[in-house]
Amino acid sequence: MPATLLPTKRVAKPWGRHQLWPGFENPAPDEEPIGEIWFPSPAGDDPELLIKYLFTSEKLSVQVHPDDEGARDRGYPRGKDEAWLVLAAEPDSTIALGPKQPLSAEQLRAAALDGSIVGLLDWRPVKAGDFIYSPAGTVHAIGAGLTVIEIQQNLDLTYRLYDYGRPRELHLDDGMAVSTLEPFEEAQERKFTVEHLQSGEHDVSADKGWLVPVTGGGTIDGERFAAGQCWAVSGTATVTLDDRSTALFAFPNA
Numbered sequence: 001m002p003a004t005l006l007p008t009k010r011v012a013k014p015w016g017r018h019q020l021w022p023g024f025e026n027p028a029p030d031e032e033p034i035g036e037i038w039f040p041s042p043a044g045d046d047p048e049l050l051i052k053y054l055f056t057s058e059k060l061s062v063q064v065h066p067d068d069e070g071a072r073d074r075g076y077p078r079g080k081d082e083a084w085l086v087l088a089a090e091p092d093s094t095i096a097l098g099p100k101q102p103l104s105a106e107q108l109r110a111a112a113l114d115g116s117i118v119g120l121l122d123w124r125p126v127k128a129g130d131f132i133y134s135p136a137g138t139v140h141a142i143g144a145g146l147t148v149i150e151i152q153q154n155l156d157l158t159y160r161l162y163d164y165g166r167p168r169e170l171h172l173d174d175g176m177a178v179s180t181l182e183p184f185e186e187a188q189e190r191k192f193t194v195e196h197l198q199s200g201e202h203d204v205s206a207d208k209g210w211l212v213p214v215t216g217g218g219t220i221d222g223e224r225f226a227a228g229q230c231w232a233v234s235g236t237a238t239v240t241l242d243d244r245s246t247a248l249f250a251f252p253n254a
């Protein structure tokens with residue numbers, strides 16, 4: 001089957017922006033800020049992965065996602081590991097991954113309730129080009145001033161532990177039940193692979209894969225693509241990237 005250009009879905013978020021990124025139309029000044037642009041698959045299709053852009057002007061919630069087992073126990077098809085490619089970052093931008101020190105469940109609960117959880121997390125400086133894989137269970141928070149491409153298992157379920165007083169629902173009990181209380185460690189096993197493609201010709205192959213042009217453009221099986229798009233690929237395709245162009249190719253691991 002040929003590669004298919006996916007549509008976009010724009011999601012307003014309190015931490016979003018009015019100045020997005022080349023290739024994406026900015027919301028009008030009187031419209032809500034856009035925080036996420038999704039590349040959903042056609043209705044009725046429930047593929048393993050979902051690709052999004054995130055545009056932040058404030059910190060996102062301190063949050064956690066369940067793993068496959070935890071999600072299935074709650075009636076969802078899969079858990080949510082996620083990964084971020086940082087496209088742009090302010091000089092002081094950070095992403096928090098896990099606590100700096102091991103926490104007890106009671107410490108996590110108390111810290112989420114009074115907000116001191118923010119100071120207990122391991123906030124890491126990030127810059128353009130960084131790639132971070134955050135497995136389910138990681139208590140995490142994306143910071144302000146970031147533009148990232150997110151590759152995630154296709155589950156729309158976030159348990160918010162703390163939200164800086166914003167008037168959004170929190171999910172402390174559910175979040176506590178799936179949180180890793182130890183400091184972050186690189187995942188031993190990843191739910192998906194993300195290949196980083198440079199200019200030139202590449203054969204990509206996956207039962208179901210996602211081509212995400214990052215900079216510049218090129219062709220997939222002869223069809224023109226450009227940064228800011230996302231293409232679904234079934235089977236094998238030939239990707240030719242123009243000079244100084246880059247792309248990601250993401251697919252679920254068996």
Ligand SMILES: O=P(O)(O)OC[C@H]1O[C@@H](O)[C@@H](O)[C@@H](O)[C@@H]1O
Nearest residue numbers: 013060061063082142150158160
């Ligand atoms: O709950 P908020 O703060 O809106 O954040 C929700 C967002 O968090 C990010 O870390 C990602 O997991 C996104 O896929 C998710 O939509």
